[in-house]
Amino acid sequence: MAAAAVMSYSSTQTEARQASQASQVYLNSRLANGVLNKSTKAPFTVPEINIAASFLSSLEDRKRIAVQIREACTTSGFFHITGHGVPEETRQAILALAKRYFKDVPRSKREAIHVRNSKYLRGYEPADYTYVNPGDWEAEDAAPETKEGFNWGYEAGLDPTGGDGQYRELDGEDVNGNLWPSEEDVPGITRRSRSTMARYLVWLGICSVSLRCPWIYPKSGIARLLYYPAPSNPQPLDPKQKDKQIGLGAHSDYECFTILLCSTAPGLEILSPDDQWIPAPAVKGSFIINVADFLMRWTNGVYKSTVHRVVNRTRDERYSVPFFFSINYDQMVETLPSCVSAENPSKYPPIKAGEYVLERLRATAKDE
Ligand SMILES: O=C(O)CCC(=O)C(=O)O
Numbered sequence: 001m002a003a004a005a006v007m008s009y010s011s012t013q014t015e016a017r018q019a020s021q022a023s024q025v026y027l028n029s030r031l032a033n034g035v036l037n038k039s040t041k042a043p044f045t046v047p048e049i050n051i052a053a054s055f056l057s058s059l060e061d062r063k064r065i066a067v068q069i070r071e072a073c074t075t076s077g078f079f080h081i082t083g084h085g086v087p088e089e090t091r092q093a094i095l096a097l098a099k100r101y102f103k104d105v106p107r108s109k110r111e112a113i114h115v116r117n118s119k120y121l122r123g124y125e126p127a128d129y130t131y132v133n134p135g136d137w138e139a140e141d142a143a144p145e146t147k148e149g150f151n152w153g154y155e156a157g158l159d160p161t162g163g164d165g166q167y168r169e170l171d172g173e174d175v176n177g178n179l180w181p182s183e184e185d186v187p188g189i190t191r192r193s194r195s196t197m198a199r200y201l202v203w204l205g206i207c208s209v210s211l212r213c214p215w216i217y218p219k220s221g222i223a224r225l226l227y228y229p230a231p232s233n234p235q236p237l238d239p240k241q242k243d244k245q246i247g248l249g250a251h252s253d254y255e256c257f258t259i260l261l262c263s264t265a266p267g268l269e270i271l272s273p274d275d276q277w278i279p280a281p282a283v284k285g286s287f288i289i290n291v292a293d294f295l296m297r298w299t300n301g302v303y304k305s306t307v308h309r310v311v312n313r314t315r316d317e318r319y320s321v322p323f324f325f326s327i328n329y330d331q332m333v334e335t336l337p338s339c340v341s342a343e344n345p346s347k348y349p350p351i352k353a354g355e356y357v358l359e360r361l362r363a364t365a366k367d368e
């Protein structure tokens with residue numbers, strides 16, 4: 001029994017690595033198209049969907065919203081939600097917190113919780129330690145991504161309910177994987193920020209799960225504070241695939257879907273089906289939602305886990321707070337039977353959720 005369990009675990013890890021590598025091959029093939037200046041065949045839209053009626057109203061109203069969401073997920077893979085009920089002051093408080101973290105905490109103190117000290121890449125992520133597109137390590141003129149980040153996940157100790165003891169980390173361990181700045185290093189900021197951030201994460205997770213399934217633990221997922229400094233010499237949108245001074249390289253997100261809170265400075269760009277970078281429009285008060293890899297794998301590619309990147313082309317700094325909504329990390333992600341047929345076999349081998357995320361994360365980090 002024990003030997004079989006070990007074997008299946010290691011073969012799952014191999015499959016997760018292969019799946020991670022396959023996603024890189026796909027990304028490279030999309031980016032290898034070089035200079036593109038074609039006209040877009042189909043209009044590429046990032047629709048605004050007001051979900052207010054989904055909380056209270058009739059089944060008919062909820063179906064109407066579901067149809068809009070499905071349409072967005074199967075075309076651009078991106079949409080805005082408004083009517084979500086998160087007060088504007090909460091959203092602004094989170095962005096202000098990101099600003100305080102990157103502006104008020106000295107770099108040496110941030111370095112003390114460097115992601116290299118965490119096997120789950122939690123803590124402070126300086127600009128020059130990761131490329132979200134691992135292919136960028138190989139570029140001849142590789143310059144570091146300009147982003148800086150701080151990453152954290154669920155932690156029962158910060159959950160006002162105390163948790164239910166079921167949360168497991170990416171590798172199945174029952175540990176607290178987070179790294180926080182010490183109270184001494186950052187007087188005042190930590191307790192307040194930890195509980196605000198923890199509440200926010202749990203809140204978003206719980207809100208996202210009206211689709212309750214036994215294998216969705218609403219606290220799984222990772223959140224990040226991201227900071228993109230204002231460039232001294234902002235670059236105009238270039239039809240070429242490769243931009244210098246990239247904030248965050250081209251990538252797809254790893255988990256089910258992403259909920260993105262961002263400041264008003266633009267910067268997010270989405271790769272359209274005919275390989276053009278389209279700046280994401282800004283919608284006041286919205287969260288941007290995008291489909292990520294697990295949803296694409298379950299639906300055999302019907303839902304689009306769309307490639308995107310961030311380039312700050314303004315003289316303003318940009319802050320964003322993505323939350324990567326996930327499933328229990330020990331669950332397998334396997335194409336749904338309704339999405340395969342003899343003519344349309346599964347394009348995606350099964351993978352264990354946590355292993356896949358870990359492989360994708362590890363591939364971003366510099367080998368030291
Ligand atoms: O900062 C943004 O606007 C997007 C961030 C993002 O794509 C990510 O962290 O995966």
Ligand SMILES: [Fe+2]
Nearest residue numbers: 251252253308
């Ligand atoms: Fe992303």
